Amino acid sequence: MTLTEKIMARAAGKGRVEAGDNVWVKADILMTHDVCGPGTIGVFKREFGAAAKVWDRKAVVIIPDHYIFTVDSKSNRNVDILRDFAREQEIAYFYDVIDSPAGTWKFDAAKGPLERQYGSHYAGVCHTALPQKGHTRPGEILFGTDSHTCMAGAFNEFATGIGNTDAGFVMGTGKLLLKVPETMHFRLEGKLQPGVMAKDVILHCIGEIGFDGATYRAMQFDGEGVRNLTMDDRMTIANMAIEAGGKNAIFEFDDQTRAAVDYRCKLNGTRADYQPVERDAAEKFVHETVVNLSKLEPTVACHPDPGQRKLARELVGMKLDRAYVGSCTGGKTSDFLEAARVLRGRKVVIDTFGVPATPEIVHDLQSAWWGDKSVWQILVEAGVQMTENAGCAACLGGPVDTFGRMNAPLKCISATNRNFPGRMGHRESQVFLASPATVAASALTGHITDPRDYLS
Numbered sequence: 001m002t003l004t005e006k007i008m009a010r011a012a013g014k015g016r017v018e019a020g021d022n023v024w025v026k027a028d029i030l031m032t033h034d035v036c037g038p039g040t041i042g043v044f045k046r047e048f049g050a051a052a053k054v055w056d057r058k059a060v061v062i063i064p065d066h067y068i069f070t071v072d073s074k075s076n077r078n079v080d081i082l083r084d085f086a087r088e089q090e091i092a093y094f095y096d097v098i099d100s101p102a103g104t105w106k107f108d109a110a111k112g113p114l115e116r117q118y119g120s121h122y123a124g125v126c127h128t129a130l131p132q133k134g135h136t137r138p139g140e141i142l143f144g145t146d147s148h149t150c151m152a153g154a155f156n157e158f159a160t161g162i163g164n165t166d167a168g169f170v171m172g173t174g175k176l177l178l179k180v181p182e183t184m185h186f187r188l189e190g191k192l193q194p195g196v197m198a199k200d201v202i203l204h205c206i207g208e209i210g211f212d213g214a215t216y217r218a219m220q221f222d223g224e225g226v227r228n229l230t231m232d233d234r235m236t237i238a239n240m241a242i243e244a245g246g247k248n249a250i251f252e253f254d255d256q257t258r259a260a261v262d263y264r265c266k267l268n269g270t271r272a273d274y275q276p277v278e279r280d281a282a283e284k285f286v287h288e289t290v291v292n293l294s295k296l297e298p299t300v301a302c303h304p305d306p307g308q309r310k311l312a313r314e315l316v317g318m319k320l321d322r323a324y325v326g327s328c329t330g331g332k333t334s335d336f337l338e339a340a341r342v343l344r345g346r347k348v349v350i351d352t353f354g355v356p357a358t359p360e361i362v363h364d365l366q367s368a369w370w371g372d373k374s375v376w377q378i379l380v381e382a383g384v385q386m387t388e389n390a391g392c393a394a395c396l397g398g399p400v401d402t403f404g405r406m407n408a409p410l411k412c413i414s415a416t417n418r419n420f421p422g423r424m425g426h427r428e429s430q431v432f433l434a435s436p437a438t439v440a441a442s443a444l445t446g447h448i449t450d451p452r453d454y455l456s
């Protein structure tokens with residue numbers, strides 16, 4: 001069996017499963033957020049009754065993160081609905097925007113978009129927050145009401161996005177009927193060269209198979225090249241499996257996985273026991289690709305879909321209006337460090353936005369010193385508009401006052417993960433997906449630029 005089949009067999013209480021089998025699997029974690037949480041709660045109440053209790057109050061994780069820093073009253077209200085539900089159900093892991101359990105959330109536009117407005121429980125973007133808060137464990141099943149839930153596959157678990165109806169059912173029962181996906185095999189060899197990042201790996205892979213090339217399939221990443229990738233790198237790659245239509249992504253378990261998971265579970269007091277799955281000789285794949293990491297170059301996915309692959313150096317004539325570093329995929333500490341390496345001592349020439357994925361990342365960047373300046377200061381002095389309000393921001397467009405949203409038909413190079421028309425705001429805007437290093441280099445020139453031109 002493949003890694004995905006092994007996890008699904010275990011969660012279904014079976015000795016083995018095969019691609020195409022329909023099995024009931026037990027969920028370990030169900031995650032929801034402010035966009036889909038209210039709908040999921042509505043389905044749960046409608047189907048199980050107004051007085052029903054969730055199947056496990058410690059297994060439902062609620063993370064407001066999407067439309068938070070906006071004056072839009074309906075968006076603010078969604079956070080209040082989550083708070084009421086968390087209180088009623090005694091949900092153990094609700095990462096509220098505010099500290100008062102009896103309060104209401106309201107964004108204060110008068111303070112401006114850059115100054116932090118959240119309390120001490122707020123966790124930021126769900127997919128980045130889940131591992132930081134100790135909710136991703138090898139061998140488990142994680143469901144989330146968000147398509148990029150597949151990011152947690154970096155931790156050797158089966159993680160996938162589900163709709164509100166399925167999530168309402170999981171909330172009440174802790175189970176879901178799933179078809180076992182076929183597995184596509186991506187064997188990674190070698191080591192990334194300076195200026196090339198994990199984002200380039202996944203843009204390369206999606207370019208190979210197309211933006212629907214993994215539809216309802218597992219994407220398994222393994223091989224000696226994986227050992228040369230950090231956990232952040234693996235998260236970036238797993239995050240974008242859905243951009244090829246993948247049901248999930250999954251990485252092999254190793255010492256890095258163990259260290260990251262053990263540290264986070266201990267830090268946050270979450271369940272620390274888990275059972276990883278390992279490869280065996282009897283795996284059946286429907287597709288094989290070998291990726292030599294050493295040979296990859298900075299890569300871009302052009303408008304209008306993540307499969308439109310080109311090398312950055314082939315696109316030097318493409319003029320841009322703005323640049324954006326952020327999101328679950330591209331707003332991690334390591335992403336900003338790579339951007340800062342390119343931007344240090346230089347100035348951007350187009351509007352450039354920086355949105356850390358989580359408050360912890362804001363703290364990392366403000367407390368990491370390069371010489372006499374923090375990385376945060378280096379980015380700000382280069383002209384990047386850095387907000388402390390960690391969240392999804394303009395990755396998904398959002399209400400018109402969302403930080404970094406494209407409210408006009410602009411061209412943007414972005415470290416985010418999706419570039420279908422209208423994704424970041426205006427329906428005639430264009431988004432070019434790239435690594436944070438490529439975004440930073442392009443911000444310095446105003447056109448798509450290979451970051452290796454700026455390596456010192």
Ligand code: SF4
Pocket residue numbers: 066125126127146148326327328329391392395396416417
């Ligand atoms: S940062 Fe973007 S891709 Fe990630 S969860 Fe938020 S909206 Fe979705």
